[in-house]
Amino acid sequence: MIVVQLAVNGILLGGLYLLMAQGLNLVFGVMKIVNLAHGVFIVVAGLVVYRLYDAYGVNPLLSALAVAPAFFVLGALLQRLLIERIKATGVQGELLSLMLTYGLSYILINVALRVFGAQYLSLPYLQSSLRIGSITIDESRLVASALAVLLAAALYVWLTYTPSGKQIRATSQSTIGAVSCGIDTRRVRMIAFATGSALAAAAGTLLVVVRPVAPQLGDDFTVLSFVVITLGGLGNYLGAALGAFLLGSAQSFGGYYLGPSVESALPFVAMLLIMLIRPQGLQPRVAR
Amino acid sequence: MRAQVKIAVLAGLLALSAAAATASAGNTPTARPSLIGPSRSHGKEAIRIGASISATGVYASVAQYGLRGYRLYVDDLNRRGGLLGRPVQLVVYDDQSNPATAVRLYNKLVSEDRVDLIVGPYSSAITQAVAAVAEKFQRVMIDPFAAASVIFTNTHWNIQAIAPSERYLASIADICKLRGYGTMALFVNNTPSTAAIAEGLKARAQAFGIRIVYEQRYPKDASDFSSMVLSAKPAQADAIVGTTYVPDAVSLTRELNRQGVKPKLLALSIGVVEPQFQKALGSLANRVIGNTQWWPTLDRPRNPEFVAAYRRRYHESPVYQVALGYGAMQLLEQAVEQAKSLDQATLRDTIFALRTNTVAGHFELDDEGRQVGYKSYLMQWQSGKPKLVWPPTVAEAPLQLPYRQ
Numbered sequence: 001m002i003v004v005q006l007a008v009n010g011i012l013l014g015g016l017y018l019l020m021a022q023g024l025n026l027v028f029g030v031m032k033i034v035n036l037a038h039g040v041f042i043v044v045a046g047l048v049v050y051r052l053y054d055a056y057g058v059n060p061l062l063s064a065l066a067v068a069p070a071f072f073v074l075g076a077l078l079q080r081l082l083i084e085r086i087k088a089t090g091v092q093g094e095l096l097s098l099m100l101t102y103g104l105s106y107i108l109i110n111v112a113l114r115v116f117g118a119q120y121l122s123l124p125y126l127q128s129s130l131r132i133g134s135i136t137i138d139e140s141r142l143v144a145s146a147l148a149v150l151l152a153a154a155l156y157v158w159l160t161y162t163p164s165g166k167q168i169r170a171t172s173q174s175t176i177g178a179v180s181c182g183i184d185t186r187r188v189r190m191i192a193f194a195t196g197s198a199l200a201a202a203a204g205t206l207l208v209v210v211r212p213v214a215p216q217l218g219d220d221f222t223v224l225s226f227v228v229i230t231l232g233g234l235g236n237y238l239g240a241a242l243g244a245f246l247l248g249s250a251q252s253f254g255g256y257y258l259g260p261s262v263e264s265a266l267p268f269v270a271m272l273l274i275m276l277i278r279p280q281g282l283q284p285r286v287a288r
Numbered sequence: 289m290r291a292q293v294k295i296a297v298l299a300g301l302l303a304l305s306a307a308a309a310t311a312s313a314g315n316t317p318t319a320r321p322s323l324i325g326p327s328r329s330h331g332k333e334a335i336r337i338g339a340s341i342s343a344t345g346v347y348a349s350v351a352q353y354g355l356r357g358y359r360l361y362v363d364d365l366n367r368r369g370g371l372l373g374r375p376v377q378l379v380v381y382d383d384q385s386n387p388a389t390a391v392r393l394y395n396k397l398v399s400e401d402r403v404d405l406i407v408g409p410y411s412s413a414i415t416q417a418v419a420a421v422a423e424k425f426q427r428v429m430i431d432p433f434a435a436a437s438v439i440f441t442n443t444h445w446n447i448q449a450i451a452p453s454e455r456y457l458a459s460i461a462d463i464c465k466l467r468g469y470g471t472m473a474l475f476v477n478n479t480p481s482t483a484a485i486a487e488g489l490k491a492r493a494q495a496f497g498i499r500i501v502y503e504q505r506y507p508k509d510a511s512d513f514s515s516m517v518l519s520a521k522p523a524q525a526d527a528i529v530g531t532t533y534v535p536d537a538v539s540l541t542r543e544l545n546r547q548g549v550k551p552k553l554l555a556l557s558i559g560v561v562e563p564q565f566q567k568a569l570g571s572l573a574n575r576v577i578g579n580t581q582w583w584p585t586l587d588r589p590r591n592p593e594f595v596a597a598y599r600r601r602y603h604e605s606p607v608y609q610v611a612l613g614y615g616a617m618q619l620l621e622q623a624v625e626q627a628k629s630l631d632q633a634t635l636r637d638t639i640f641a642l643r644t645n646t647v648a649g650h651f652e653l654d655d656e657g658r659q660v661g662y663k664s665y666l667m668q669w670q671s672g673k674p675k676l677v678w679p680p681t682v683a684e685a686p687l688q689l690p691y692r693q
Contacts, residue, residue: 002518009514054567109344118348119562120535124570129546138514138546211511212535212568216344220509255515260506261478263515 005135006252012138014248015145016210018241020221021228022151023199029235030172030192033083033097037105038200039221044108045071045204046213047116053123060125061143064205068198075197078104079190105218112215120212144206151199152241159237168192172235227267231274233281242282334377335370335630337362337620338403340393340418342410345385346508349534350558350609351410354433355380357606357613358407360597365617371624379403387417394421404630407616408446410609412436412453412481419446428636432616432648433609436480440658445632447639448659449616449651453481454488455664456579459678460529460555461492463666467689469526469552473502475516475540482531485557485579489529501525510536513543520549527553534559537578538568545572550692553577561607561667561674573669575691580667582611582648583676585684590618594647608648615648 024038035041045067052058052067082104086096126140159165171178171188178185207213207221228247232239247270255263274281339358342351362378370376379401383390390409397403398421406422408415408431415434422429422445429446431439435453440446464472472493476486483505490500501523504516517540520528528551530540537559544554559565560578569576582588584595584605594614598606619639624630627638643661644651652661666678668687675685 005518006515009518013512013514113344118343118352119564120349120538120568121564122538122568124568124572127542127545127569127572129548131548136547212538212564214349214535216346216348251512252515255512256519260504260510260516263512264507264510 001134002256006256007249008135008137010249010252011245012141012145012248013252014245015148016141016206017224017228017248018152018244019144019148019206020200020203021225021240021244022148022155023196023203024222024225025229025232025235025237025240026155026199027193027196028229029237030168031083031097031189032094032235033101033193034226035193035196036098036101036222037108037218038101038196038225039223040105040108040112040215040218041071041075041197041200042204042207042221042225043213043215043218044112045201046208047112047121047204047215049205050121050123050208051116053125060123060205060209064202067205068201071201072194072198076190076194078197079193083193084186084189105222109215109218112218116215118214118216120214121208122212123209125209140206140210144203144210147202147206148244151202152237156237164191224267227271230271231282236281239281246282332374334375335372335405336377336379336401336403337405337407338379338394338397338401339407340381340383340390340397340409340414342385342414343382345383346533347385347411347414349564350562351385351433353562353607353609354410354613356598356602357432357610357615358617360594360601360610361614361617361621364597365621371621372628372630383409383414385411385414387414390414390418391421394418398425398427405620405624407620408432408434408449411479412439412484413479415439415446416480419443422446426632428632428639430616430619430639432612434481436484437658438480438484440656443657445636447636447653447657449619449648449662450612450659451581451649451662451664452488452659453484454491456485456557457489457529457531457555457664457666458492459664459666460489460527460553460577461496461498463678463687463689464493464498464527464553465496467552469498471499471501471523471525472527472529473520473523473525473551474500474504475513475520475528475530475532476503476505477508477510477530477532477536478505479508482533482557485531486529489531498527506536508533508536511539513540514547517543517547517549521547525551527551527555529554530556532556532559534562534565537565541569541572541576552690552692554691555666560669563604563607566669566672566674571672574671575668575688577666577668577677577687580608580665580676581662582606582608583665583667583682583684585676586682588647588649589645591647611647615646615651618646619644619651 027035048067049060049063052063086093088096129139130137167183167188171185175185228243229240231243251263251266254266341355342348362376365376381393383393406427406429408429410433412434415431416439419439430449432449435450437452440448474486502520537556555577557579561580566573623635623638627634650661654660667674668677670688677683677687
């Protein structure tokens with residue numbers, strides 16, 4: 001029975017990871033940019049949700065409906081005003097954008113520290129669990145996982161079946177090809193980055209319910225999300241889901257049988273191993 | 289394709305270095321010192337007191353309370369005319385919860401900034417590293433946030449101004465004995481201070497014949513307690529004790545509730561008394577016991593003024609870490625005024641001989657600079673309000689137990 005419980009916990013933890021990593025994956029898939037400010041977006045969205053709850057008693061899931069679109073706009077602006085200005089292409093352009101988002105992360109964390117303080121904040125919401133027989137299912141992580149799967153499915157449908165989604169995939173496969181087909185790639189990049197930011201905000205909304213967050217954790221969440229999408233083979237949507245659930249399960253079982261120190265170290269060990277042995281990720285690059 | 293793999297590796301390295309940015313404090317905006325008080329007024333040069341306090345990183349949440357204590361007192365001191373007739377200025381850096389950074393900053397404070405006095409950083413782990421700097425430069429350092437007594441063996445210039453960790457939760461054993469709770473499970477955050485809290489409690493519990501049926505150490509940034517609680521559950525301990533900081537205190541309490549673990553007593557150490565603990569957990573916080581070293585109802589010099597000044601400035605009630613920072617400055621003022629000098633050896637001898645009362649308690653040292661006067665108390669959240677519950681002689685409300693039925 002303990003094995004079933006550990007598996008359930010692992011899947012729920014994986015769901016949370018998928019929720020956190022999805023936006024980063026989309027942005028990398030389309031723009032080949034690892035947004036190092038991704039984790040800060042998650043944290044800041046979470047803290048805004050906390051403030052709305054603390055000051056006005058707004059339900060966190062309800063605030064997500066306002067916070068995620070706000071981050072969509074913010075992401076669009078950042079892309080248009082900052083990232084799009086990098087004219088260099090190829091490896092040099094990717095490096096410059098990496099440095100840009102690194103700096104952005106630094107600034108945002110310090111601004112968030114000024115605005116929200118360094119305190120760890122969390123919300124008393126969805127604190128109990130469902131029980132099926134002797135198995136307990138944590139409500140907050142269940143909601144996070146459900147949202148993760150829902151958003152992943154929506155992303156999949158969008159990218160596969162709609163014209164705008166197809167434009168995004170076309171741009172990610174070949175910018176030159178996309179341009180020559182008359183696709184406005186600038187607009188595509190803006191939509192991708194904006195969507196990525198909105199996805200980060202959605203993750204933040206639930207993260208502040210699941211665990212205490214503080215601005216200084218921003219980089220930790222970036223790293224964690226990065227580990228997940230690396231496991232999945234950067235930019236690969238199915239792979240990211242696989243990576244998230246594998247990492248969650250490994251941590252759940254590892255934490256139980258090998259102890260909490262191993263559990264904390266696992267993401268980094270996993271990343272090192274994947275970089276050394278299989279840098280293309282667990283899944284071959286098929287769909288982007 | 290190769291280029292993409294390269295980029296991926298580079299991105300990974302950068303991401304990791306972003307997480308480890310703690311090491312590069314010198315270049316961060318928060319590393320600039322923040323100065324409090326006038327540098328020169330009435331034509332007299334200010335006495336400068338230096339410290340590094342975590343404004344970021346794992347300790348930041350609680351460390352900021354300590355800094356508020358320092359600031360509040362220094363502001364008050366300046367209003368009263370300063371020290372030795374000179375204004376006082378605080379020079380504060382952010383050590384980003386990193387001991388190595390703190391060591392660098394204290395070296396800088398003493399040898400580059402040439403501050404007149406230094407006071408301790410937040411946490412035992414950081415003080416342990418920094419203590420050596422004070423010893424090297426032969427500078428008196430009052431350490432109000434270093435509860436692990438081991439730091440003060442073989443030191444000559446470090447002064448413990450906080451109750452030792454070993455005493456934080458020791459009286460939980462007394463409560464268990466009184467109530468007939470015979471078994472205990474321990475979750476131990478693996479830092480010097482929180483490990484010492486667990487040792488202190490274990491020693492007393494074992495002396496009372498209470499069995500430790502589960503013990504697990506975890507890294508200080510652990511956030512997922514599901515596997516730990518799962519493995520602790522079969523032991524069915526009467527009392528569960530966690531030696532925690534804020535985030536793990538919240539996560540552990542939640543996880544116990546989620547998995548339906550119902551101990552008769554739940555006590556956690558650092559973190560429970562902070563208001564954000566109750567805000568994060570709501571009604572789940574009720575009946576959780578935590579430690580404290582200060583309370584507004586305790587009879588201590590300048591306690592009402594301290595509470596009023598804090599409320600005016602921060603619009604909330606102070607927690608004990610504020611009182612410890614404030615108390616350290618009270619000590620420093622007394623010592624300097626008594627010694628009529630900033631000479632470090634004279635100051636040290638004066639402080640070692642001091643037997644005095646501060647907002648943080650009765651101050652008294654043993655020969656090595658360890659605190660023997662300050663006491664530790666227990667508080668409990670009762671219907672959303674923090675109440676002082678132990679020892680019974682000063683309690684404002686009786687203990688509410690069991691924690692869950």
